[in-house]
Amino acid sequence: MKTNRHFLFHLYMGLFLAYLLIPLLVMGGAAFNDSKLPTVIPWKGWTDRWFVDLWNDKRIWGAFRNTLLVAVAVAAIAVPVGTAAAILVNSISGRVRSLLYGLMVAPILIPGVVIGISTLLFWNHLSVGSGLHLSVLGQVSYIASFVMLLVLARLQSFDQALEEAALDLGASHGQVMRRILLPHLYPAIGAGAAISFFQSIENFNVTLFTRGGADTLTVYVFSKVRSGITPTINALALLLILVTLGMAIWYEINRRRKERLQLTREAEGRRAEEAMI
Amino acid sequence: MQDLLRRYGTGLTGVFIGLTFFWLAILVILPNFTMLESSFRPYLAKVDEGGPLDTYSLGNYMKVFGNEVGFSIFGVVFQVPVRVKVFLLTIFYSAVVTVITFVLAYPLAYYLAKIVSPKSLPTLFLLLFVPLWVSEILRSFAWWIILALKGPLNAVLMQLGVIDTEIRWIAGFSPVIIGLVYTYVLFMVFPLYNAMQSLDSNQIEAAEDLGSPWWRTHWRVILPHAKPGIASGAVMVFMLSAGSLLVPSLLGSTTSGWFTQTIQGIMLDSQDWNTGAAFAFMLLIVCTLFVSLAMRVFGVKLSDIAK
Amino acid sequence: MSAGIDLENVSCDFGTFRAVDHVNVTIQPGEFFSFLGPSGCGKTTILRMISGFTDPSSGAIRIGGKDMAGQRPNQRPTALIFQNLALFPLMPIWENIAFGLEVRGVDRAKRRARAEELLALVDLPDAADKMVSQLSGGQKQRVAIARALAVEPSVMLLDEPLSALDLKLRQHMRAELRAIQKRTGVTFIYITHDQGEALAMSDRVGVMSQGRLQQVASPRDVYNNPANGFVASFVGENNILTGTVQNANAGLASFDTPVGLLRARLGDVSGGGAMKLYVRPEHMTLSATAGAENSVPVTIGEVSFEGSFIAVQGAAANGTILTAELRNDGMASVPATGSQMHISFDANLASILPDSATVKG
Numbered sequence: 001m002k003t004n005r006h007f008l009f010h011l012y013m014g015l016f017l018a019y020l021l022i023p024l025l026v027m028g029g030a031a032f033n034d035s036k037l038p039t040v041i042p043w044k045g046w047t048d049r050w051f052v053d054l055w056n057d058k059r060i061w062g063a064f065r066n067t068l069l070v071a072v073a074v075a076a077i078a079v080p081v082g083t084a085a086a087i088l089v090n091s092i093s094g095r096v097r098s099l100l101y102g103l104m105v106a107p108i109l110i111p112g113v114v115i116g117i118s119t120l121l122f123w124n125h126l127s128v129g130s131g132l133h134l135s136v137l138g139q140v141s142y143i144a145s146f147v148m149l150l151v152l153a154r155l156q157s158f159d160q161a162l163e164e165a166a167l168d169l170g171a172s173h174g175q176v177m178r179r180i181l182l183p184h185l186y187p188a189i190g191a192g193a194a195i196s197f198f199q200s201i202e203n204f205n206v207t208l209f210t211r212g213g214a215d216t217l218t219v220y221v222f223s224k225v226r227s228g229i230t231p232t233i234n235a236l237a238l239l240l241i242l243v244t245l246g247m248a249i250w251y252e253i254n255r256r257r258k259e260r261l262q263l264t265r266e267a268e269g270r271r272a273e274e275a276m277i
Numbered sequence: 278m279q280d281l282l283r284r285y286g287t288g289l290t291g292v293f294i295g296l297t298f299f300w301l302a303i304l305v306i307l308p309n310f311t312m313l314e315s316s317f318r319p320y321l322a323k324v325d326e327g328g329p330l331d332t333y334s335l336g337n338y339m340k341v342f343g344n345e346v347g348f349s350i351f352g353v354v355f356q357v358p359v360r361v362k363v364f365l366l367t368i369f370y371s372a373v374v375t376v377i378t379f380v381l382a383y384p385l386a387y388y389l390a391k392i393v394s395p396k397s398l399p400t401l402f403l404l405l406f407v408p409l410w411v412s413e414i415l416r417s418f419a420w421w422i423i424l425a426l427k428g429p430l431n432a433v434l435m436q437l438g439v440i441d442t443e444i445r446w447i448a449g450f451s452p453v454i455i456g457l458v459y460t461y462v463l464f465m466v467f468p469l470y471n472a473m474q475s476l477d478s479n480q481i482e483a484a485e486d487l488g489s490p491w492w493r494t495h496w497r498v499i500l501p502h503a504k505p506g507i508a509s510g511a512v513m514v515f516m517l518s519a520g521s522l523l524v525p526s527l528l529g530s531t532t533s534g535w536f537t538q539t540i541q542g543i544m545l546d547s548q549d550w551n552t553g554a555a556f557a558f559m560l561l562i563v564c565t566l567f568v569s570l571a572m573r574v575f576g577v578k579l580s581d582i583a584k
Numbered sequence: 585m586s587a588g589i590d591l592e593n594v595s596c597d598f599g600t601f602r603a604v605d606h607v608n609v610t611i612q613p614g615e616f617f618s619f620l621g622p623s624g625c626g627k628t629t630i631l632r633m634i635s636g637f638t639d640p641s642s643g644a645i646r647i648g649g650k651d652m653a654g655q656r657p658n659q660r661p662t663a664l665i666f667q668n669l670a671l672f673p674l675m676p677i678w679e680n681i682a683f684g685l686e687v688r689g690v691d692r693a694k695r696r697a698r699a700e701e702l703l704a705l706v707d708l709p710d711a712a713d714k715m716v717s718q719l720s721g722g723q724k725q726r727v728a729i730a731r732a733l734a735v736e737p738s739v740m741l742l743d744e745p746l747s748a749l750d751l752k753l754r755q756h757m758r759a760e761l762r763a764i765q766k767r768t769g770v771t772f773i774y775i776t777h778d779q780g781e782a783l784a785m786s787d788r789v790g791v792m793s794q795g796r797l798q799q800v801a802s803p804r805d806v807y808n809n810p811a812n813g814f815v816a817s818f819v820g821e822n823n824i825l826t827g828t829v830q831n832a833n834a835g836l837a838s839f840d841t842p843v844g845l846l847r848a849r850l851g852d853v854s855g856g857g858a859m860k861l862y863v864r865p866e867h868m869t870l871s872a873t874a875g876a877e878n879s880v881p882v883t884i885g886e887v888s889f890e891g892s893f894i895a896v897q898g899a900a901a902n903g904t905i906l907t908a909e910l911r912n913d914g915m916a917s918v919p920a921t922g923s924q925m926h927i928s929f930d931a932n933l934a935s936i937l938p939d940s941a942t943v944k945g
Contacts (some may be wrong), residue, residue, distance in 0.1 A: 002517050005491070009388040013401075016385050020408045023419035023459070030422060035580050038422055039429070084296035091281045103301055109512070110309075111520025111564055117557045118308035121550060123316050138858060141304035163284060165670035167657045169684035169735055170626070173286030183674045189368055202412035205537075209544060218414050218523075224526055225418060237415045244410040252403060265717040274719035 024241060026264035031234035038231040050235040057232055063215035066132060070216060071200040073136045074143055078196045081140065082147025088153045106259060112205025118211050130212035138206040143199050144198055147192035154188035316555035318451060338555050360539060367536035370450055371518040374457045378465040378514050379507065386469035387499065391478060409463055417527045420456050424528070451537070452528040457518045464517065465510035472506025473499065508575035516564045536560060586771045587648030587661060587738035589634060594643035596629050603629040605795035611773065615628040616765050618774040618782040621792035627775040631741050634773065635664045648738055663732035665742045669717045669724050677727055678712040679785065684735035702730040729764060742774045758784055774903060779819045783807060783865050791815045813939040816862040823906050825861040829853065829936060839936050843880045843900040848934035863934035868908035868927050870896065870919055875928035882906060882927050884919045894918060898927050
């Protein structure tokens with residue numbers, strides 16, 4: 001009985017994965033179809049001209065460059081801000097902590113449209129015009145929340161005695177931060193930077209309202225789809241997917257290697273313990 | 278505070294407080310205040326700002342009314358202001374999307390939490406995560422290709438003999454719903470998985486052992502335990518759907534307006550930022566209400582977003 | 585080099601809870617001093633006040649004659665060995681040890697050399713490049729000590745460092761710690777709840793209960809001449825008898841107990857309150873006939889062989905159980921259960937003491 005039901009579940013999982021991945025395959029496939037409209041049917045033959053066109057499309061590369069600049073800026077701001085917020089909230093307790101924590105998590109729940117418009121209006125009041133800088137600020141407001149959550153989770157596994165030990169040995173506060181706390185937080189900070197980067201790249205709602213005239217990848221693709229599109233977009237999409245996949249695999253391999261190393265070390269410690277040396 | 282100063286010294290504590298203040302006050306609180314304040318002021322030429330015409334009123338909010346249009350539910354026709362209609366339909370269909378994603382996500386979450394062996398989990402998660410890393414716009418674009426009149430879906434269906442002529446998929450709200458479900462279903466899977474994972478498998482086995490059929494076990498044992506996950510997933514999906522602009526724009530048509538598109542029109546086409554602010558604020562209120570409602574019904578607090 | 589510590593009337597309050605109550609003690613430079621007491625007696629708080637992580641609510645703490653008020657932990661000449669060791673998991677062993685030098689700006693080559701010196705001192709010559717997780721508990725202990733010694737502290741503070749180790753290792757480490765202290769000459773302040781540790785390692789012991797110092801004396805004195813009932817019962821085993829003091833003469837007094845009139849040394853009665861008679865099992869002797877004084881007729885009950893000694897329980901006429909410990913010197917005659925014998929003790933080896941009182945060090 002159990003195995004029958006389990007089979008149903010395995011089937012469901014398979015179907016679900018297919019459901020998730022087939023549209024991506026279709027889209028990737030359209031990058032190779034020799035047809036003016038992005039589609040896989042009718043299939044007019046293999047071609048790589050869309051990749052060539054992509055290479056030559058100046059506007060796309062301009063938009064891509066803007067997207068990267070914004071993403072780097074967002075990561076550069078959101079990571080320190082989120083980390084500082086996490087450290088701050090972790091050292092407080094009681095009602096103040098709940099209040100602060102709520103405020104820090106709220107931006108995730110605010111619709112991107114609202115963030116975009118509120119950012120635009122606020123800085124406009126201060127006579128700062130729209131442009132990519134506003135996109136950065138708007139995106140940071142909610143991306144910092146992600147960083148904060150990641151760092152806060154990592155802080156839970158930090159032994160405060162390590163800070164005290166360092167102080168006791170004569171370290172200044174700055175040295176404690178640099179040599180003890182931050183190294184422990186690096187995994188979370190790294191993850192935070194990655195998340196910030198990718199969240200920024202794919203952001204649309206906030207960017208649309210704050211960008212002024214500048215193009216970013218998402219906005220550019222959006223406008224092209226409405227107005228007339230060639231499979232150069234598909235070529236770009238395929239490249240992005242492959243890069244993301246590559247990085248995910250690299251990350252996973254790295255993670256497993258580190259895990260194995262840590263396990264070997266701990267095993268050695270246990271053997272030493274048993275040998276009573 | 279004492280603890281902070283003791284642990285980090287005055288310099289670093291100042292930095293922490295400064296950065297946090299910058300974030301919360303300047304990037305979050307003040308902009309929303311400004312938006313709220315602007316929403317009460319009329320749209321004036323630059324010269325008139327600050328002058329006698331610049332008064333507070335609910336005028337921008339009232340613009341939601343006016344321009345009545347027919348709205349039929351189950352054949353009964355109401356005359357309803359067009360923007361109200363769009364607003365209500367947005368909320369309604371966002372709720373529909375939430376329910377559909379729940380139905381789709383629940384079996385999968387259960388499978389991942391209880392049936393799959395823990396060794397396969399990282400690989401499976403990796404596979405599931407891949408679509409998330411692909412940009413939202415590209416995912417919507419993929420469906421745009423699939424659902425096109427001469428696109429693959431129709432071709433496959435015609436090949437299988439299910440239909441005779443191509444179906445115009447991109448009409449009405451259906452493609453928007455399909456797109457929203459596809460884009461956001463994973464946001465329902467992961468919170469559900471997290472909640473289910475903490476359920477002791479022994480409880481399920483105990484229920485079975487006492488003779489409970491599978492649907493009862495789910496209804497009385499697993500579902501209640503998964504409540505925080507349902508709440509957090511529902512909140513995320515609803516808010517993402519109601520606030521989505523990409524998907525309705527790409528996959529929608531003139532007959533299926535989404536409230537965010539209305540806002541976009543007001544802000545970018547009419548450049549009436551104050552009214553745009555008002556409408557955006559209305560969207561924010563709805564989302565906040567939904568979050569509070571979900572938190573109340575499911576008994577959950579804000580510490581539920583475990584990404 | 586090593587410094588003495590003065591605790592002058594030090595108290596520490598956490599809200600309404602008084603963790604440390606008017607503690608006065610002077611610890612000599614180069615001394616191995618232990619604070620001994622049960623959990624919650626305030627010894628950890630004292631250590632944290634000396635190291636600077638907690639501020640005293642009143643009183644003064646002086647190290648080497650200098651008042652430590654306002655001095656942050658990283659400014660004090662102390663080094664603390666934490667109970668959970670707090671070794672830095674992300675640094676190799678030599679960096680752990682050299683950390684104190686690193687924050688003082690010593691260059692890398694010198695740091696490495698000094699770390700290796702200290703590793704040799706604590707008998708871990710090959711561990712320099714290993715990571716903390718690769719070491720056993722005892723090895724980690726030694727690294728923690730090396731790390732503290734690297735900053736050449738005037739005072740070493742040790743917070744129950746051996747409590748996580750198993751018995752054999754603990755005994756081995758006791759000897760090691762004592763040897764290191766003698767070799768380096770640094771003042772050691774050691775806190776523990778294990779009386780065996782405190783007695784074995786220390787020059788002097790301060791027994792604490794409920795925030796107050798009960799007695800400060802050499803291990804011998806704490807054991808043989810406890811100041812009050814708390815010290816007597818916390819350190820070592822006791823037979824305890826209630827009763828009333830009859831008359832006192834030249835330091836000895838008669839004590840009227842349910843098992844008869846006994847004589848013992850008289851402690852400090854000034855505090856008033858109930859007095860009890862304390863005599864240790866190893867000071868009891870068994871004989872077939874009654875002794876001159878302090879002789880109680882008993883029926884032998886449980887006799888248990890405990891390895892190096894034999895514990896014999898004798899029930900007096902009124903039911904009170906007295907325990908004697910006989911050395912296992914291979915003698916043939918172990919008392920038989922049920923036989924009638926006399927348990928007796930020398931008056932100079934027993935004490936009449938009040939329950940507890942404050943003591944100056």
